Amino acid sequence: MKGQQPPAGDLRLVDLTKRFGVFTAVDDLTLAVPQGSFFALLGASGCGKTTTLRMIAGLEQPTSGKVLLGEQDIAGLRPYRRPVNTVFQSYALFPHLDIHENVAFGLRRRGIRKVGDQVERMLALVQLEGYGRRRPAQLSGGQQQRVALARALINHPQVLLLDEPLGALDLKLRRQMQIELKRIQTEVGITFVHVTHDQEEAMTMADTVAVMNAGRIEQLGAPADIYEYPATAFVANFLGQSNLLAADAGGRAADDVLVTAHGARYSVPAGRARLTDGPAFLGVRPEKLHLADGPDRVPAGHQHVGGVVTDTSYVGVSTQYLVRTAWGSELSAFAANSGLGGRLAVGTAVTAHWDPRHAFLLPRAAGADDQTAPLLDGPPVGALP
Amino acid sequence: MRSPLRTLTRRGLLTGTVGSAALLATAGTLAGCGTKGAQQTEAGCKSEDLSATEKKVAFSNWPQYMDTDEKDESKRPTLDAFVAASGIQVTYTEDVNDNNEFFGKVRNQLAGCQSTGRDIMVLTDWMAARMIRLGWVQKLDKSKMPNVEANLLQSLRGRSFDAETQLAVPWQSGLAGLAYNANVTKEIRTVDELLTRPDLKGKVTVLSEMRDTIGLLLQSLGHDPAEFTAAQFDDALNKLKKAVDSKQIRRFTGNDYAPDLAKGDIAACIGWSGDVVQLGFEDEKIKFVVPESGVMLWSDNMLVPNKATHKANAEALMNHYYDPAVAAKLAAYVNYICPVQGAQAEMEKIDPDLATNPLIFPDDAMLSKAKVFMALDEAQEKEYETKFQQVIGA
Amino acid sequence: MSALAHVPASAGKPAPPPVRRGRSRLLPYLLLLPGAAWLLVFFALPLVQLASASLYDPSGSLTTGYAMTWAFGNYPDALQAYWPQFSRSFLYSAIALVLALLMGYPLAYAIAQKAGRWKNLLLVAVVAPMFTSFLVRTLAWKTILSDNGALVGLLRDVHLLGPDGRLLATPIAVVLGLTYNFLPFLVLPLYASLERLDPRLLEAASDLYASPLRAFAKVTLPLSMPGLIAGTLLFFIPATGDYINAELLGTPNEYMIGNVIDSAFLVRLDYPQGAALSFLLMAAILAIVFVYLRKAGTEEVL
Incomplete structure (x- = not known):
């Protein structure tokens, strides 16, 4: 497809650190995301997962460390020069543009004139055919979310970053979108880096999950491996x-x-x-x-x-x-x-x-007592079909 | 699809309704009937005098045209003396800033023979003349103003717009002549110098008061501003236009030339004696010049408008200010030409310097050069004013 | 509804209010009454009166009164006599508008997006000059631009002005005065628009390959359009009708149409002409506004 770049290789973060004043948001983080995989960064709010994502997008400058895409360090590149696109938590759709123009935005900025076909195909991919002339405010939350996805995907980025993209949706819609996202990722084969605080979301969708806590990665692996054999007490109780x-x-x-x-x-x-x-x-x-x-x-x-x-x-x-x-x-x-x-x-x-x-x-830290799970409000992980 | 359509329609409907109601209500009454004449007659617009029962009088004057106490700005000694002596309460308002503007303020009431709420208003000759011409001013009772009868300067009696001297009583008078700032230019003596000298280019202002500016120009051309022809007016106007076109004249001003002259932004101008006297106190290099060809004499006059209900009280007040001792106190404060004979002698007791200042008490030589601008009828006024305004750019 | 709303259409649509009867149905109209009455008495009626005055027989006078002769000739006559002042008004206020935009847009943007805790202070600073009278502010500019003032001295020293050059009593002074006096009217609506601009949209634009300049052109500018249009109109309309700046900072060669109308009503007492000029000015401004809104195409403003 036109505009598609050759795969650049794995995304690797090397010794990535971000400090805001005295607060260390991301602490000497090193991880590798294999090309074409669906990678989830899982953690409670404030654990540094969004900051990590923003450093990959270029919206935040790392205090130190590297962001490698293949062999190239993109840490110094301005966001609009990175082959990386983001689906924002708030979607950040342009309210003054219709859906068609929202989706075409990235192509037009790269000077591509004929965008109609690509936009139509992308809208079809996210099942929004015929919505091109509507404004974002006229769509439901789920539809807006899919527009945000289409708007990022159409650029065929090396890496697609998803920042809690399903957070604003209700439970049923969220389930539906999880399946949808996974389907699309399989279809386009782009590396997805998905930030979420929802353990279930991470487990359903990701090939690899990294559980973050206080700016560090506690455990990284396939969802079933982490669940079945957690590495730390934090992981054991955060994931299930x-x-x-x-x-x-x-x-x-x-x-x-x-x-x-x-x-x-x-x-x-x-x-x-x-x-x-x-x-x-x-x-x-x-x-x-x-x-x-x-x-x-x-x-x-x-x-x-x-x-x-x-x-x-x-x-x-x-x-x-x-x-x-x-x-x-x-x-x-x-x-x-x-x-x-x-x-x-x-x-x-x-x-x-x-x-x-x-x-x-x-x-176990010496002196720490039993940590037993409290009675849950909702159904536990894996308890539902 | 953006949805303001519905609200717009509703809003449009409402404005439409309001608008058409207004049009319906007024179109019938206004369109097609024009306005009535503003002319009033003594018989047609009678005023009642309640002075006997109401001991008060409302006095509208220009700002800073009344003496105030040195220690307490809110006290006005000569006015307070009148209140104490007569028992008449004076409501003193400084609401005359501009003759034209004031005319606009009272026009509708006086044209409709209604009260303006004022018993005395102070207006310049030509505006006083217009008011008199329109029949908007009450005749005064000379027998109630013996001081005016006795002490009014000879040259201010029997003026063309008030031949019997029974409609307008001068409050203060003044000269319109040349002024310059000796800090930034050398002496000027004639109107021609002002309008042509190359070193003054762009540093000259003239008054937007047509009678003062054109009057001086008429004199510089050898014509008499008290009696001139339309052709002579055009002569003077052409002379002015040349100076405007050559950019000699920077702009046309009211009172606001004074700070510019003091700062030296303008080097010379046509100005009023009273302003220049006051500037001279602060900087003696700012000087007033009476050109050889002649100078314009004007007065601000006290008038009693139609429907003013305290004429007798107003006359008592006018009479008070024609007491030479009172007039001298006022003149010592405002520094304009005092229209009251005998005030000069009283001034010697207050301030001997001022008593010999020819711009406050002009000598006969100066008064012989001073002319009062001709009274114009309405057609002349409109024609001349329009021509003049075209030259000054408005 | 504004297209700026982010709320998903489906989220929590309120149930329609129960139908009310009687007095409460009249309530909106009752609320409208004071405003409508005000408009009727102080806007609609004088407007009709002005319109009829503009059609009086021009040979009438104050003394004899004016006859209504439907003298439409007053309009071409007035235009012919004063078209230079007319075009000058539009030229000056257009130049002033451009200057004000160059200053006001970055200012509004900085206050709305970058000022942080200084925001309120800066807003007060923008509005503060309005606490003094228009006249006083304009007179202050006379001092600033004075021939012997520091500014003119500086400009002469760097040879931007000739040794006899001046600012006061030139078109520059009038345009500067207009720019200064009406700047807050431009800045405040712009600020209101830019303040609502979600910085995340700029991040999104940047993420989608828009350089800062493109992001401005494609996101910031269109989203600030309502404020920009409101601001330019609030600036342009009074600036075009203004006469104080030309009167105090200019010379007869800089007089604008406002000065002419002022003189027609107050000095020359030519009421039909003054009224005709007022209506011409109003019509010209309305036409410009109409074309402008058509071009700008924003229903959001109206």
């Missing part, structure tokens, strides 16, 4: 929920790492342990924690802890339980409402058990 028991790792025994927690002995497969000695968190996801009537009903090979049900919460596909242990921590457990077991009443003594292959062992 976890029951983290304060424990002490006591060295390896064969393929396992031995753990002591609250006076009981447990083990975790060595491949799921981030450490072998010292203070540790023994982690189990709530949906991997099962409840049984007593220790004798625990399946072979499972490890367990006793407790009392203190709260139940029925959310349709599953029921959430809070189980108070003998030492007072409340573990949470999700049981799928598959019709196989009855529901447990508050006050019932239960044994919570798990398969050690589903547990994970994380480093």
Whole structure:
């Protein structure tokens, strides 16, 4: 296609740092985004993810470090000279131009005269045929979002940056757009860097997720890998929920790492342990924690802890339980409402058990206590089909 | 598609409604009937005098045309003396800034024989003449003004617009002549020098008051401003036009030439004696010149307009200001020519320097050169004024 | 509705208000009444009177009165006699407008987008001259431009003016006076427009390959159009009818149509001509405004 540049290669950030006065927004960040992949930067607000994105776009100058596109350092280039386009959180559509002209804006600035076909094709791609003569204010939020996407995509950037593009949409529309975005990304094959604070959004769409916290990357990997085997307590609780028991790792025994927690002995497969000695968190996801009537009903090979049900919460596909242990921590457990077991009443003594292959062992700051997931307002990750 | 269409239509409808209602209401009354004449007669517009029961009088004058107390600007000694002696309360208003503007202010009332709310107004000769011509001014009772009868300067009696001296009583008089700033130019003596001397080019202003400027030019051409022909007027106007075209004249001014002359932005001008006397106090290099060919004498006159209801009180006030002692106090403050005989002797008690100043108490030689501009009828006034305005650019 | 609104059309559309009866239906008209009455008495009626005065027999006089003779000839006569002042008015105010735009646009932009916490102070500074009277401000310019003043001295020293050159009593002085006196009328609406300009739109433009200059031309300028149009009209209309600047800072050679109208009504007492000139001025301005709005094509302003 006309105007398409040859792929420049991977996007790499090297030792990227941004300080605003004494506040360090992005702290010595290094990461690589393979060309053509869908990359999500996930983090709470203020973690530096948007600042990172703006440095890639050129809207913010890094304090130090490099932004490499292939072999070229684009950190010094003005934004309008970078082969990078952005879908802004607020969409930032030009209110005085109609949809057609909004989409054509980038092409026209690069001196391309005949833009009609390209714009039509792009509007078709985002399923907005026939909307060309409308003004942005006449479109719904979802439609505006797609215009913003079309306006950026039409330029065939090396990298498309998406800054919380779905944040303003309601839940249903957001789901729909997530699928849409993923479809389009697969279709055009451009590198997408997507900034979001919505863990679910990141997991649904991205090939690779980087979880950011306080200007640094806590963990980077495929969504399932991060979920199944988080690297830090922060990740374990930011991406989904976890029951983290304060424990002490006591060295390896064969393929396992031995753990002591609250006076009981447990083990975790060595491949799921981030450490072998010292203070540790023994982690189990709530949906991997099962409840049984007593220790004798625990399946072979499972490890367990006793407790009392203190709260139940029925959310349709599953029921959430809070189980108070003998030492007072409340573990949470999700049981799928598959019709196989009855529901447990508050006050019932239960044994919570798990398969050690589903547990994970994380480093713990000395003195840190249990971190168990609170009862959720909404459905947990993965609990909905 | 932008949606203001609907609101626009509604708004358009409303303005349309308002507009057409206004047109309907007024078109019938205004269009097709013109205006009535403004001329009033003594019989047609009678005024009542309530002076016997209402001890008050409303006095409209120019700014800074009344003595004030040195310590308290709000006190006016000569006026306060009148109030104390007569028991008549004076409402003194400085609302005459310009003859034409003031005329515009009172025109509609006087043309319709309605009260202006003023008992005395002070206007310059030619405007006084116009008011008198239009029959807008009440006749005064000379028997109630013995001081005026006794002390009014001879040269100000029987003026063409007030042959009987019973309609207009001069408040102050003045000369229109030449003035220059000796800091920036050498002496000038004649009108011709002012209008042609190359070193003055672009540094000359003349008065936008037609009678003063044209009067001086008429005199410089040997004509008599008190009696001239249309051809002689054209002569004078041509002379002025040449000076405008050659850019000798920088602009036409009212009172506002004074600060420019003081700063030296203009070197010489046609100006008024009173202004120049005051500038001279601060900088003796600013001088007034009476040209050999003659100088214009004008007065600001107290008039009692139609429907003013305190004529007798007004006459008492005029009489008060023709007491030589009062006139001297006023003259010492305002520095214009004092129209009251005997004031010079009183002035010697106040300020001997001022008593010998010929611009306040002109001697006979100077008065013999001073002329009062001819009274014009309406047609002449319109014709001359239009011609003059064309030359001065408006 | 303004095209500037970012609110998605579907978001929270309010339910239509319940239908009200009786008095409340009259309320909008009652609210309109004071304004309409004011306009009727102080604008519409005088306008009609002025219109009829412009058609009086020009040979009438104050003494005898004016007869209504539908003398349409007053218009061509007035135009013929005073077309130089007429064209001068438009020329001067057009030049002043250009100068004011060159100064006012960057000023409004800086205050709206870059001033930060100084914004209010700067706005006050723009409006502050209006606290003194128009006349006083213009007289102050006489001092600034005075032949013996510092400004003229400086210009003479750098030979921008000849040794006898001056600013006062020249067209330059009149145009400068107009520029200065009406500048706030241009700046304030412009500021209001530019203040609403979302800086993220400029980031978006920059992201979409627009250099700062192009971003200005394609985003900032069109979005400030409502303010720009309102401002230029608020500047141009009174500036064209102004006579104080020409009177105080100029000479008869710089007199504008306002001076002529002033003299027709107050000095020459030629009411039909004064009225005809007033109407010609009004018609000319209306025509210009109309063409301008057509070209600028912004319904947002009206």
